[in-house]
Amino acid sequence: MELRHVTAFVAVAEELHFGRAAQRLQMAQPPLSQQIRRLEKELGVQLFERSTRSVRLTSAGRSFLGPARAVLAGVDVAQRAARAAGRGEYGRVTVGFAGASSHESLPLLTRALRASHPGIELVLEGQTYANVALARVAEGSLDLGFVRLPVTRLGVSTRVIAEEQLVCALPLDHPLAESESIPVAALADEPFVSFPGNAGSSLRDATFRTCETAGFTPRVVQEAPDSYTILALVAAGVGVTLTLTSCRHIQQNGLAYRPLAGSTVQLQAALAWRTDNPSAPLRTVLSVAATALPTPRPPMDRGAGPSRQTSFDASS
Incomplete structure (x- = not known):
């Protein structure tokens, strides 16, 4: 018929x-x-x-x-x-992210998208650590991933959405908690709580690089799958950890955050997507994200007038 x-x-x-x-x-x-x-x-x-x-x-x-x-x-x-x-007004976009470090940016994106394009569904996949998210974006099983720079994979585009620093989290009754800032070398003999070594966590990688630069390899005594659990273990006295400034919203009894003395270690959080992904809904999400999660200004521009929005080319 x-x-x-x-x-x-x-x-x-x-x-x-x-x-x-x-x-x-x-x-x-x-x-x-x-x-x-x-x-x-x-x-x-x-x-x-x-x-x-x-x-x-x-x-x-x-x-x-x-x-x-x-x-x-x-x-x-x-x-x-x-x-x-x-036209990018209807469809599904799969997004990989990992817990605490996305707790500010992800709600901003989802609320903005729901308000402007309710026909687009974000399929959120949690505990997808930065390195894993990047690999899945590259292979095509995720449309969009929350990752950390640098990204060297060919065919993957990124845009910075936040800049963060490493801080030390330790038990409140720890002697070093009395310091205003903590030298990384002072943590050489401390037990560490960290993400699993096979989880693809960029934070774990940054922790090891920072400690090795200070002359030691961190002694990991306990691993946990997310920042909430890691910081709960730290508060319980199991060990110390290096975490991100975006995780300081996690408040636990017996937990203290201290900056690292003289540290210039900075991690850039970014969105990553396959450059050749033909999805129109993805292009719409990226356009919404450009407003909801603008790229931070370079340090030399901060404090010099109103914030600028980074231009975004949805075809890039």
């Missing part, structure tokens, strides 16, 4: 006049009559009673009219949905 035959039937059934129906469909009357005959032949029933003076629906035609209208309405909905998706 061809869709054009159903369209022709509905037009004739509503007009009850082949001439007016043909005019409505912007076609000649003979082809319209042929389409109706073909439809009747395919169905094996007569849909119209025709005479030189009138056209009437048969009982089969009346029964067919409701479902035929439903078919055309469904096709119209499908067409509008496809066009909306093509």
